Amino acid sequence: MKKNITRIIIVVLIVLVATVITHFDSFIYKDPVMKIQQVKVISRDKSTDEYKNTDTQIDQRLTGILLNTSKKGKKVTLKNSYYQSQLIDQKYRKGQQVILSKSGQHYSIKNVKRDTVLVFSLGLVIILLFCMKFSRSKLLISVLLNLLVYFGFIKLLIHNNNNYLLIMTVITSLLISGIALLVILGPTSDALMAYLSTVCATTLSILLSVLLLKLSGNSGVHLELTDFGLQPYFSVFLSQVLFSVLGVILDETMDISSSLIEMKKEVSDVKESALFKAGINIGRELIGPLINILLFIVIAEHLNLILLYLSNGNSIGYTFTMTLSLGFTQLLISSIGIVLTVPITSFIASKIITRRAY
Amino acid sequence: MLFLLGAFVVLLLMVAGSRAFSLLFGLAINLISIVALLILIADGFNVLVTTAIISLIILIVAIYMNVENSNTANIAFKTSILIVLIILLITVPLEFWASAQGMGIEDQEELEAFSLAAGVSFPQLAIAIIVVNSLGVISETSVAISSGLNEIILSKPTLTPKEVFADGFSVGNKILSTQTNTLLFNFFSATFPLFFLMNSLNYKAVDVINNKLLVAEILTMLICAMGVILTVPITAYFVYRGVGKKSIDSIDK
Numbered sequence A: 001m002k003k004n005i006t007r008i009i010i011v012v013l014i015v016l017v018a019t020v021i022t023h024f025d026s027f028i029y030k031d032p033v034m035k036i037q038q039v040k041v042i043s044r045d046k047s048t049d050e051y052k053n054t055d056t057q058i059d060q061r062l063t064g065i066l067l068n069t070s071k072k073g074k075k076v077t078l079k080n081s082y083y084q085s086q087l088i089d090q091k092y093r094k095g096q097q098v099i100l101s102k103s104g105q106h107y108s109i110k111n112v113k114r115d116t117v118l119v120f121s122l123g124l125v126i127i128l129l130f131c132m133k134f135s136r137s138k139l140l141i142s143v144l145l146n147l148l149v150y151f152g153f154i155k156l157l158i159h160n161n162n163n164y165l166l167i168m169t170v171i172t173s174l175l176i177s178g179i180a181l182l183v184i185l186g187p188t189s190d191a192l193m194a195y196l197s198t199v200c201a202t203t204l205s206i207l208l209s210v211l212l213l214k215l216s217g218n219s220g221v222h223l224e225l226t227d228f229g230l231q232p233y234f235s236v237f238l239s240q241v242l243f244s245v246l247g248v249i250l251d252e253t254m255d256i257s258s259s260l261i262e263m264k265k266e267v268s269d270v271k272e273s274a275l276f277k278a279g280i281n282i283g284r285e286l287i288g289p290l291i292n293i294l295l296f297i298v299i300a301e302h303l304n305l306i307l308l309y310l311s312n313g314n315s316i317g318y319t320f321t322m323t324l325s326l327g328f329t330q331l332l333i334s335s336i337g338i339v340l341t342v343p344i345t346s347f348i349a350s351k352i353i354t355r356r357a358y
Numbered sequence B: 001m002l003f004l005l006g007a008f009v010v011l012l013l014m015v016a017g018s019r020a021f022s023l024l025f026g027l028a029i030n031l032i033s034i035v036a037l038l039i040l041i042a043d044g045f046n047v048l049v050t051t052a053i054i055s056l057i058i059l060i061v062a063i064y065m066n067v068e069n070s071n072t073a074n075i076a077f078k079t080s081i082l083i084v085l086i087i088l089l090i091t092v093p094l095e096f097w098a099s100a101q102g103m104g105i106e107d108q109e110e111l112e113a114f115s116l117a118a119g120v121s122f123p124q125l126a127i128a129i130i131v132v133n134s135l136g137v138i139s140e141t142s143v144a145i146s147s148g149l150n151e152i153i154l155s156k157p158t159l160t161p162k163e164v165f166a167d168g169f170s171v172g173n174k175i176l177s178t179q180t181n182t183l184l185f186n187f188f189s190a191t192f193p194l195f196f197l198m199n200s201l202n203y204k205a206v207d208v209i210n211n212k213l214l215v216a217e218i219l220t221m222l223i224c225a226m227g228v229i230l231t232v233p234i235t236a237y238f239v240y241r242g243v244g245k246k247s248i249d250s251i252d253k
Helices: A002-023 A115-131 A136-159 A165-185 A189-215 A233-266 A272-311 A316-354 B002-016 B019-042 B047-064 B070-098 B105-111 B122-155 B161-200 B205-210 B212-252
Strands: A033-048 A054-066 A075-083 A097-103 A106-112
Touching (some): A106 B205, A115 A136, A115 B070, A115 B212, A136 B161, A165 A189, A189 A233, A189 A316, A233 A272, A233 A316, A233 B161, A272 A316, A272 B002, A272 B019, A272 B047, B019 B047, B047 B122, B070 B212, B122 B161, B122 B212, B161 B212, B205 B212
Antiparallel strands (some): A054 A075, A097 A106
């Protein structure tokens, strides 16, 4: 117990030190970093636009000192103008650190310095993990390995200019799901079984969905609305679907197959058909919550844009077509995957498990 | 899209049988709640208050419609509400600090045709986004842990409260890993177009780390992870209180 408390204190200290260091790390920035010391509101301009939205445009004068580069310590004054709703502009506060860009003799604000809050939040997660009796090492290893694979994926993607996006996504998905299963279940035949089910279910559901989409001629699906209009639209969209559904399907296959293994352990002469039925029964309960998870994630992703459309006088129908049609297509493909996983996993698991002796 | 919807409904009917109707019903209610949330916010209602109320409705539907055992459902519901409140408390200062609301300059092309003076508080909406994002993950986690723990208690009724906590963590370990995967893979799905774009705009590493959109995604993932982690001890605590009460009752008798 005492050892545990010392360990927590050490982790807290490390997190605090890391946070403080990133607060004072402006020397690693090539662009000038300014600490805002004084904020003065110059003017407020309340306006109502053609859609009857009332917003206030505010001009502020910011004074601060530079924290790095050769002009360290120099006083800089600049103007900033923002709408109170702050969609893409920004209200600046005293004490904030901002990254500047310089053109000629003029400074303008490029970005808020956000690295400190990132390190702090990450630290908070780690502290929470250390406060509790989780098996941390496994979790951290799997997250780190997956991040590493993702990093490699991004590097290759950039290198190849998106040409092999879909193939690379498939390989990456095979890798990250394999890593996740290996770390959680260990190098066992159970992991192999879950892996097989995951791969089969995901492949089948994606193929089925692509077929259906082609049959309907992509009607009602605005593929050109992928994030940032990244090309080729269809590959980008499918890659996003694949990544987002993978975690949920992994969860599902593991749940079903481990319950079936438990069953076999308890009743060693259980029939294949009984196991299959049990699998379907367990899976049924999982479908609703898993679709819910993706539903909320998909909608949350688009909330900003939806509200912008709505506040610009668009009808709900038009707004949803423009913002959520892709999201809903993604959700439907994922839901088909989630549903198909139940019989596929039950089938594969019951076949393999009945042939095994416990 | 209609083909996909049809395929989904047919498959659902085949796999889930009569259960499919209540599933579809639950999903429909959740969708309607979300649409209501959007309309209310667009009409100028306070973002945070509206989000809190709608979250409550969504949690009730997500938990009570999917769980048959009322004891499990009650514990999961209490836990989820507490967790969503905690998430709100964590998110408010972190979002204020990070100023990662709204959209980025990377979205500018998309925004050209809009009046940006929307009158909606996007800093508050950023908080709402994280809360909505967490709802599914939190309700699933709390249901999984409380039903797992209740099963253990049923099979071993002599369990002491301390053992309940230990079991909570052993059940929680697996759920924590799977939920981390879900969150992480969704982060991958959301960010790879962004990374690609940032590369073609020649961003340097420091620009990437401080980028508004990326920071918002990372914060969402981390805060949801905090919610999942905290779900384990809180569920165990509620189950433990239930066990404690029961043992006192049996002593009285």
